[in-house]
Amino acid sequence: MLANIEGRVAIVTGGGQGLGEAICRRLAAEGCKVLVADLNGGNAATVAADLPEAMSYTVDVTDEAQVAGMVAAAVARWGRLDIMVANAGILIAEAIEDADAAKWRTVIDVNLVGAMLCCKYAAREFITQQSGALVAINSKSGKRGSFRNSAYAASKFGAIGLIQSVALELAPHGARANAICPGNLLDSPLWQDSLFEQYARNRGMSVADVRKMYEGQVPLGRGASYDDITNMVVFLASDASSYMTGQAINVTGGQVMSP
Numbered sequence: 001m002l003a004n005i006e007g008r009v010a011i012v013t014g015g016g017q018g019l020g021e022a023i024c025r026r027l028a029a030e031g032c033k034v035l036v037a038d039l040n041g042g043n044a045a046t047v048a049a050d051l052p053e054a055m056s057y058t059v060d061v062t063d064e065a066q067v068a069g070m071v072a073a074a075v076a077r078w079g080r081l082d083i084m085v086a087n088a089g090i091l092i093a094e095a096i097e098d099a100d101a102a103k104w105r106t107v108i109d110v111n112l113v114g115a116m117l118c119c120k121y122a123a124r125e126f127i128t129q130q131s132g133a134l135v136a137i138n139s140k141s142g143k144r145g146s147f148r149n150s151a152y153a154a155s156k157f158g159a160i161g162l163i164q165s166v167a168l169e170l171a172p173h174g175a176r177a178n179a180i181c182p183g184n185l186l187d188s189p190l191w192q193d194s195l196f197e198q199y200a201r202n203r204g205m206s207v208a209d210v211r212k213m214y215e216g217q218v219p220l221g222r223g224a225s226y227d228d229i230t231n232m233v234v235f236l237a238s239d240a241s242s243y244m245t246g247q248a249i250n251v252t253g254g255q256v257m258s259p
C-alpha cells in the first residue's frame with residue numbers, strides 16, 4: 001500500500017504509443033487521472049478513450065506555449081498536478097563523421113529542452129502545492145556512450161544533469177524529481193519500426209543478429225518489458241520513494257551497474 005497513488009493527477013508526455021502508452025495504462029490502473037499528451041493527438045485520444053478517467057492533449061514538448069497549455073489543461077480539469085512523467089523522446093542514430101547538425105539539434109530539442117519545459121511548468125504547480133513527483137524517462141544511454149548514437153546519448157546525459165538540478169530546487173518545496181534509465185525495450189515500436197533497421201544498417205548485420213547481440217549484452221538475458229519500467233514509475237511517483245530525489249535509476253537487467 002505504500003506505493004498507493006490512487007486519485008493522483010498525472011501527465012504523461014509521449015503517451016500516445018510505446019512506453020508512454022504503457023505508463024498511461026499503468027497509472028490509470030493504479031487509480032490516477034491521466035492526461036495523455038503526444039505530438040500525435042490521434043494516438044493520444046485513442047489511448048485516453050480507453051482509460052477510466054483521462055483526457056488527451058496534442059503537444060509538441062519543444063514548444064513552450066504548448067507545454068504551458070498542457071499543464072494548464074490538467075489543472076483546469078482536475079484542480080492540481082501530482083505526477084509529471086516526461087517520457088517523450090526521439091532517436092536519430094548516425095555515425096559522428098556523417099552527423100547532421102540540424103538532426104542533432106532536433107534530438108537535443110525534444111529530449112533535453114522538451115524535458116526542461118515539462119520540468120518548468122510542473123515545478124510551478126508543485127511549488128504552489130508544496131508537493132509533486134517528476135519522473136523523467138531517461139535511458140541507459142544517459143549513463144554511458146552509445147555507438148553511432150551521439151545525439152541521443154548527449155541528450156540523455158544532459159537530462160540527468162537537468163533532473164539533479166531540478167531536484168535541488170524542488171526539495172525545499174516537498175517535491176521530488178527522479179529519472180529512470182531503462183535498458184532496451186526490444187519489443188517496443190521504437191525498436192520494431194526503426195532501431196533494428198538503423199542498427200543493422202550501421203553495423204552491417206542482419207536484424208536477427210542485432211537482436212541476439214543486444215540480448216547477449218544483458219546479464220539477465222532479455223530486453224526490458226513495459227512492466228519492468230512502469231513498476232519503477234509507480235514507485236518513484238508514490239510516497240514509497242519519499243526519501244529519494246535527484247536519482248537516475250537503472251532498470252537494465254544489470255547491463256549498466258552504477259557505483
Ligand SMILES: NC(=O)c1ccc[n+]([C@@H]2O[C@H](COP(=O)([O-])OP(=O)(O)OC[C@H]3O[C@@H](n4cnc5c(N)ncnc54)[C@H](O)[C@@H]3O)[C@@H](O)[C@H]2O)c1
Pocket residue numbers: 013014015016017018019020037038039040043059060061062087088089090110114137138139140181182183184185186188189190191
Ligand atoms: N524503446 C526503448 O528501447 C527505450 C529504451 C530506453 C529509453 N527509452 C525512452 O523511452 C521514451 C519513450 O520511448 P518509446 O520507445 O516509447 O518511443 P516511441 O517512439 O514509441 O514513442 C515516443 C512517443 O513520443 C511522441 N513524441 C515524439 N516527439 C514528441 C514531441 N516533440 N512532443 C510530444 N510528443 C512527442 C511520439 O509521437 C510517440 O508517441 C523515450 O524518452 C526514450 O528515449 C526507450
